[in-house]
Amino acid sequence: MSSPIDLHSHSTVSDGLLSPTDLVRHAAEKGVKVLALTDHDDVDGLRMAADTAKTHGICFVNGVEISVTWRSRTIHIVGLKINPEFPALAKGLKRIRDSRHVRAQGMADSLSRVGISGSLEGAYAHASKGGIISRSHFARYLVEQGLARNVGAVFKRFLVKGKPGYFEHEWASLEDALDWITGSGGIAVLAHPGRYDLGKTNMLTLLHEFRELGGKAVEVVTASHTPEMVPHFARLAHQFELLSSAGSDYHGPGQSFIEMGRLPDLPAICTPVWHDWHEMVH
């Protein structure tokens, strides 16, 4: 069975390839019935996406994916049903977006030290005006320059710790991100926990802190989780009395491991994060 619920996706406002409108249209074509747009550190696409969703009969969820530094590691927190106008959230996201520009300069300087020039302008050329600048945009520039076969290959040789183009960056704190989301009336979800390579003890500590700080759900089903990770994180969510979420993390055609509307169902042990969403037609 594949599920028509997708609570993690990206548009051109962050590092997706489809505009908010085209993303929603694509989701509709693929049979998605409940969709969250969760751009990195930006909520600018939500209004357009919501308007388009209405004309396609899709139940739309206001979302965001916040970049967080936890114990010197980058983790992502998805906020669902947020109020994008909540001042603390809007201000916090603006601060992260501003800091991304400083980081981008640092990344470009690092690349220029190994003889790769023009990457700052090149990366911005792949980003939307007014949207965020991210490693994905640098990756697309490096592919364009023939320095890697594809974006996946870029992240093996560049832009990661110890490689050219990496620039250490401090994101929001876990506490702030959860306060902004919860304060705005939203639900905080720990995104793709299988990607963090934390080790068992640190993962348990993260889940504990996440819960203590008001976190509500774990993304159990997502494109970057292996078939073994799904039941593993389902059990952990259950153990910590957290709800479970599901999202493709779709970034556009050819960018993602999984198509929209093709996510497997959550394991039976999970309580879905949408279990009490009355606006959804079950």
Ligand code: AMP
């Ligand atoms: P940033 O938030 O600027 O550090 O950029 C992170 C983004 O880069 C993620 O959201 C992904 O879209 C992309 N990314 C990170 N690692 C990889 C990878 N190994 N392959 C493809 N895309 C990646």
Ligand code: MN
């Ligand atoms: Mn991304």
Ligand code: MN
């Ligand atoms: Mn992420």
Ligand code: MN
């Ligand atoms: Mn994402």
